[in-house]
Amino acid sequence: MVEGLRKSFRLRPAGGRWFRRAADRTAGEVTAVDGIGFHIEPGEVVGFLGPNGAGKTTTLKLLSGLLHPTAGEVRVGGYRPADRDRDFLRSIAFVMGQRQQLVWDIPIKDSLELNRIVYRVPDGEFRRTRQELVEMLELGPLLGRTARTLSLGQRMRCEIAASLIHCPSLLFLDEPTLGLDISMQRRIRTFVREHNRRRGTTVLLTSHYMGDIAELCDRALVIHEGGLVYDGGLDALRARIAPFKRISVKLRGGAAELGSLGTVVSQSSEEAEIRVESTAAPDAVARLLAIDQVYDFQVMDPSLEDVIGQFFTEGLSR
Amino acid sequence: MRAALLLYRAYCAGSWGVQRRYPAAMCIWVLGVALEPVLYLAVWHTAAGGGQLGGFSGGDFAAYYLLVMLVNHVSYTWFFMVMDRRVREGGFSALLLRPVHPLHGDIAENLTFKAITAVAVVPMAVLLCLTMEVRFRLGVLDLTLAAPSVLTGAVLRMSLEWTLSLAALWTTRVESFGRVYGFVSHFLGGFAAPLTALPAALHATASWTPFPWMVAFPVELAMGRHPAAEAVRGLLVQAGWLVASLVLLRTVWRRALRRHTAVGG
Secondary structure, eight states, X not given: OEEEEEEEEEOOOOSSOHHHXXXXXXXXXXXXXXXXXXXXXXXXXXXXXXXXXSSHHHHHHHHHXXXXXXXXXXXXXXXXXXXXXXXXXXXXXXXXXXXXXXXXXXXXXXXXXXXHHHTTOXXXXXXXXXXXXXXXXXXXXXXXXXXXXXXXXXXXXHHHHHHHTTOOSEEEEESTTTTOOHHHHHHHHHHHHHHHHHHOXXXXXXXXXXXXXXXXOSEEXXXXXXXXXXXXXXXXXXXXXXXEEEEEEXXXXXXXXXXXXXXXXXXXXXXXXXXXXXXXXXXXXXXXXXXXXXXXXXXXXXXXXXXXXXXXXXXXXX | OXXXXXXXXXXXXXXXXXXXXXXXXXXXXXXXXXXXXXXXXXXXXXXXXXXXETTEEHHHHHHHHHHHHHHHHHHOOOHHHHHHHHHHHTHHHHHHTSSSOHHXXXXXXXXXHHXXXXXXXXXXXXXXXXXXXXXXXOOHHHHHHHHHHHXXXXXXXXXXXXXXXXXXXXXXXXXXXXXXXXXXXXXXXXSSSOGGGSOHHHHHHHHTSSGGGTTHHHHHHHTTOSOHHHHHHHHHHHHHHXXXXXXXXXXXXXXXXXXXOOTTO
């Protein structure tokens, strides 16, 4: 539960003598999170969307207790995160970057063992969880290797395993697929989805890859300039921000007059793409059928990437 | 208690796994730390010549710096360097997410390093003992008083230096701050010279700081340079500094958590 959550950072001017900077109390503040509020149910997978600097990661850090709020109320599983109650810390995991849980110079299995002790995981539970994570993330051949010898994708899989070895009920994922290739992104997504299904783990995710959000999340929180501008389903987000359909048209050749149907996004002698208002789509389809050069077409919702791109360039005013 | 022992064992095992991969770096580091008292010894031994200086003869200086080498080995830390890097690179956030105070990991790492490098430091001390004219007067009472004093001094030093290293959350120049601290603590803590060899005003000033209680006082106790009543009074002052440093640690830690901006992670 989050209510009126705000986080500001004091800015000091750069340059000049250090004592002058230290004495300067007139420097401004930047508000990274500005009075947001939401409620998340156990087991939900929620995506945080927003451009760089919108306040997504700051929000996750406030929810995990890494940052103290400037104002507002946060309760996570009944705890105030900033109190850093040990039971609270045992109930969460935060994956951010790839050198948080793993000790760089020791074998992965030893990092897992260290986390077993730190989180006081009983032996039997540790063995079961480790086995499950090793299978799901295909870590078998990596367990004896040190983190420093692993590739980016391998390290991220190990990092996730080390973060989940204590079976947290809440998982924060900050850009978990950043820098990974397509196949590794898919593996991570599949794992998160499967882990959520098996364990009922609540997942809060930020990502710049819309594929992560579209595949994993039923609900999105859109944060912009520190404020929460949308909280709801992804389909409703598409309908609200981008109430249009994309029609992909196959042409037999020759020029076809498509401009009267909607906005022509692209057109060649063989294919075209048109954007039309959702309400005008049935009429546009009926008129397409009457055009001789058209031999096939497909009506699609806009991609989440298009939706978010449009939102961040045009705002949510529509 | 069992959980704490398991935790320390796990941390020490992890730290051993890391440190054994860098034997050359470890040798260089330990040589630097262990040889520093030897340099001071050479200077003061020469300065004393055949006579006395600040109540120390050449043999006393040899005994003093031999013990400084050993006691300093028990208590020295590199927290400023570690904290500076971990706050700048975001590693501090990872530690905060764990249900264990980060201090425990640092202490375990420190102890592991000391245990490994003792293999080099102890033979160096023996060699020094054999090659220099060392004047010891190791009495049972002196050693009995020195043992808890060495331990208290080490805990005081670790606690104070860890607390001060938290300055990394306020400034990006904590390593420079650590260097200034190192200079002051060397001067007032009996490293650069035994306190009695300092000018009276400096000696008096030093006694009002925590620095002499970390290394110099335990060493002087072991050398039997304090009468019993003075030794007990010194132990009480040392304990007082320890309590004050732990209170300071708790207070600064709470403020540091509020101050933390979780940069880089």
